[in-house]
Amino acid sequence: MNLIANPGFETGTLAAWQSFNATINCRYVQTGFFSAQLEGGMTNSYIQQIVPVDSNSSYQFVISLAKAGELRAPMMSIFLLFLDAAQNTVSLGFALSMRTLNQPDSNTGAWKTIVESTTVSPVNAAYALLFVHKIPQQRSSPVLIDDIGLYANTGGGGGGMDYTEIRNLLTSYLVANSTIVIMTAGQPMGTAGTVASVGTSIVTFSTLVGSTMTIPLEKITNIETV
Structure with missing residues (x-):
């Protein structure tokens, strides 16, 4: 909530x-x-x-x-x-x-x-x-x-964290087929691509270079539209 x-x-x-x-x-x-x-x-x-x-x-x-x-x-x-x-x-x-x-x-x-x-x-x-x-x-x-x-x-996602807002945002990008950049603690410069699927605690991401990434929602620090 x-x-x-x-x-x-x-x-x-x-x-x-x-x-x-x-x-x-x-x-x-x-x-x-x-x-x-x-x-x-x-x-x-x-x-x-x-x-x-x-x-x-x-x-x-x-x-x-x-x-x-x-x-x-x-x-x-x-x-x-x-x-x-x-x-x-x-x-x-x-x-x-x-x-x-x-x-x-x-x-x-x-x-x-x-x-x-x-x-x-x-x-x-x-x-x-x-x-x-x-x-x-x-x-x-x-x-x-x-x-x-x-x-x-206290609930709603992996590790007990509530990822409702992030899931809703990523789902809207999935529906719109938007190109976005996802930044994580391990990749502060980010990776550009499109959302392939949104799970309870992970997002599957198709990068612009043709690879597929599975990113835990808990690792995401920033999301930018391109």
Whole structure:
């Protein structure tokens, strides 16, 4: 089950999110009809949400990003904090940063999907704060956000992890016969090809050079459309 409320902004609003200089975009989306847009340039922009979590548990985080327009992509900071019952920070779940040029241009229909696992939540954890921040940078583009997920590792895939969001995304690429690049921890530069089949915990991938790969979903770190 996705712990994030309004994860794809399909309410047509930023309901459930706290935001600053963020709006809804209905022109560029990865799935559905809406995405969120963080204002570009020297403007500070973010969305954040606090969700209940269990103690002594780990989670899988998924988010899709693209830049809106021809200007360079700005720096992004994405992190998750575990909080206690009084919503005081008790530990860091993960922290990510994206430098310029790491986001594809939504005008081409391309998106980057990031997959990240959290640390194990402390014994006194009751909530998690997810913060997605567009850092001010001159002559930088707005950033589009879609299909955010946070899943407990209590079922749904190999090794007990819930891979619902990744399976749904890969299945959409399979149906559309899209060319994508899948990156794993062992292949950070990625491999380009098309999805041949999607299983419970693996994806069968036909590469552009004619080989077939079987990739465990737990090894995927990024997915980009080409």
